[in-house]
Every structure is written in C-alpha cells, then in structure tokens.
Amino acid sequence: MSEELVRELIARPPMVRELPGFDAGRAPEEPAPLFVEWLRGALAAEVPDAQVVTLSTVDPEGMPDARVLVLRDVDPARSGWVFWADADSPKGRQLAAGPRAAMTVYWPQLGRQVRVRGAVRSAPAPAALTRSPGARAASLVGRQSEPLGSAAEYDAAFTAALAADPALPVPGHTVYTLEAATVEFWQGDPSRRHVRLRYERSASGWSRTLLWP
Structure with missing residues (x-):
C-alpha cells in the first residue's frame, strides 16, 4: 500500500461541504417521484452529467460487470428506469441471459446516491428514437x-x-426498463449523520424503511 496515497486520501475527506437535507418522513409513497425530484435538483444545481448512471449486471460465469450509461426516462407507472443499449453488446447479452440488474447514481455536489435493483424488460426501439x-x-x-x-x-x-x-x-438497438424491486435513497451529511431510506415493492404496493446509515 502506498503511504503517500493514503495520506493524500486522508487529507481530502469526502463531503466536507454544505449539503442539502432530506426529511425521509415527508418522502412520497413510491420511489419514482422522489428520484425524479432528486434528478431535477441535480440538473438545477448543474451537476455535470446528472443523467449518467452506473448499470451493473452479471455475466454467464457469475462475474459482476458494470458500466456507465445515460438514463433516458423514468416511468412512474411501472417504477421503471429506462435506458437504451445494443442487444448485441456485452450488457445486452448479459441482460438476455439473466434479466436482472442494479443501477446506481451519485451526484457528488449534493452528496446524494440512489440504488435501484430489479428485473429488466426489453422492447424494440421505436422508429422515431x-x-x-x-x-x-x-x-x-x-x-x-x-x-x-x-x-x-x-x-x-x-x-x-x-x-x-x-x-x-x-x-439491434433496444429500449430496456429496469423495473425496481428495491430503491434506496442516501443523503450524505458533513457530520456523518447520513440519511438512508429504502423502498421495497410487494404484491400490495411499496413499503418504506428508514435504515441505519
């Protein structure tokens, strides 16, 4: 381990800046509206590439894989996160073999992170894409x-x-929708009093649980 690098990292702790608050008690009943609110907040704050997310999948050998891509839409009716990809790309082949994925987005200027996990549905890209x-x-x-x-x-x-x-x-261009089973919102705090709120989908709808940070 590089002692010099360790010293540099210790000297630059994360989130030592003013960050927005998050009142989890006032969160909406479902996760998609809260995500859209946070995304629009990131766009308003001019966070660079605020619509860029990390998509994680698993290959046929069980090895996890991840890459960044552009979020194209959020479908509140399905609690779906929409992205485009080539069906013949590695991620397209991995999704065809095991249609489940995770998506992560982090907006550093706001200290906000969102994690989404669930099944992925595909549909041919519309001609007017x-x-x-x-x-x-x-x-x-x-x-x-x-x-x-x-x-x-x-x-x-x-x-x-x-x-x-x-x-x-x-x-080969395909529209994919990650239909969330769980969504977790994380709001960082300079004093480390972070706030974590998890949504879980069941047959009867969504439940919300406040988590230890």
Missing part, C-alpha cells in the same frame, strides 16, 4: 467491446457511418 449524429454513427459502427486493430480503423468506420443515409435503421 432521437439520437445525435455522433451517437447514431457509433451505433451503426457497432462491434462494441470487440478487439480493435487501431484508432484509425475506428475513425474510418465512424466517418463512413456519419455519411450513411439518415433513414437507415440502426440494427
């Missing part, structure tokens, strides 16, 4: 996570994809 030219080109190139010979090889494929007919459908 809106993507930037760059995102569309990257999807057309495909071959995500496959070995790449050189950066020049990717640049050539990307340039060709940018010039492709805009009406050309993007193969």
